[in-house]
Amino acid sequence: MIGYPSLRMLTRRAFTTSTAKHTVPLAYKLHEFPKVGSADGPPILFMHGLFGSKQNNRSISKALARDLNRLVYAIDLRNHGESPHDIRHDYTAMAEDVEGFIMEKSLEQPALIGHSMGAKVAMTVALRNPQTVSALIPVDNSPIDATLKSDFGKYVQAMRVIEDAKISRQSDADAILQKYEEALPIRQFLLTNLTRSPDTKAVKFRIPIKTLADSLDHLGDFPFRDPDEARYEGPTLFVRGTKSHYVADEALPLIGRFFPRFELLDIESGHWVISEKPEEFRKGVVDFLQRQLSS
Structure with missing residues (x-):
């Protein structure tokens, strides 16, 4: 078993489960680190936004695997890419799919990165099972109910x-x-x-x-309302596009209650932060995740 500095190990019994859970198996692309030997940290799960797929995050996933010397799993959420279709499409269902993927692959405390819809999926997983996530990086979305563009x-x-x-x-x-x-x-x-x-x-x-x-109509919602009932106290980096409205200044106090260790990275872009400013995004994520291992 690979050891990661300052991280507790994932156990299958730690997951919150739902009696009505119906998960779908998620398609994925594994981007492996280039160095010989063990990884320098836990694996990364990368989740796309609405109408996206694992292909959208191919270049940045390769770069993060290379620069961080970690495994990066770019996944297709349900009803997207090569993953199965299901009539249910909400954040709880998508989070359960991701939790099932983590258990199936026996991943030990992965870091979660998600853009837009994927950001809310990542936040939902972290709040449902905080002990199983080593770090969280939501990209241009907030843990609030808001109307989609x-x-x-x-x-x-x-x-x-x-x-x-x-x-x-x-x-x-x-x-x-x-x-x-x-x-x-x-x-x-x-x-x-x-x-x-x-x-x-x-x-x-x-x-x-x-x-x-x-x-x-429901993809602007967020399944958690009360930060006193669900909180993720692990390292969190909120990345927002300064020309986007999805992470407003007014939302920061609530973000701080759900995610008390959050940091904010502003990138001069619109909502499509990763494709508009890939190098700034890469640098910010690499710096953040490297600091977590050395702290």
């Missing part, structure tokens, strides 16, 4: 139009999407979900559009 509803509408058009070329899908989103990087991000039907040759989306559309 209207952009996500527009994206669902665009996806439905694209599928109804039964087109066969990605360029045609992009032409439709331009009516809903001007920014090319965001369109390219959304179009990574396109696949081609083997029967009709028409492009379609691999994510369950109806399930995610029905879940939009």
Whole structure:
């Protein structure tokens, strides 16, 4: 068993369980550290945002595995990427999936990184099972109930139009999407979900559009309300884009109650912090996690 400085070991019995739990097995990509020998710290679980997948975090996962000499698991949350579809899509269900993944892989106190929707999943896991998480890095989201940006509803509408058009070329899908989103990087991000039907040759989306559309009203919610009843006292780094509204100054006192050891890293970007400023994000995460091992 590998020892990590100042970290207690994960035990399977430590997990909070739900009597109604129905988890799905999560697809993942393992990015291994390049050095020969043991890892320099616990593994990292990297969780994407809404409409994303493990592919979105491929480059940064490779960089973190290299720079930190740790295993990095980039995972597909339920209803995304190559993971199974399920009619239930909320933060408790997604957190239970991640907890199941940690148990299945026998991961010892992983560090959790999540962007947007993935940030709330990571926070939920840490609050449900604080003793099993060595460090927490939520990226541009807060532990509060908030309304999602209207952009996500527009994206669902665009996806439905694209599928109804039964087109066969990605360029045609992009032409439709331009009516809903001007920014090319965001369109390219959304179009990574396109696949081609083997029967009709028409492009379609691999994510369950109806399930995610029905879940939009609840994806701004957070399953915990009272910091006196659930708290994660491990090292926490909140990363926020200064041009985004998801981590407002007004939320910081509540963040401090849920996560009393939190630090704040501001990066001059919008909501898509990792893709907009990957080097600043990488440096901030590497510095933070290296400090945890040496403290």
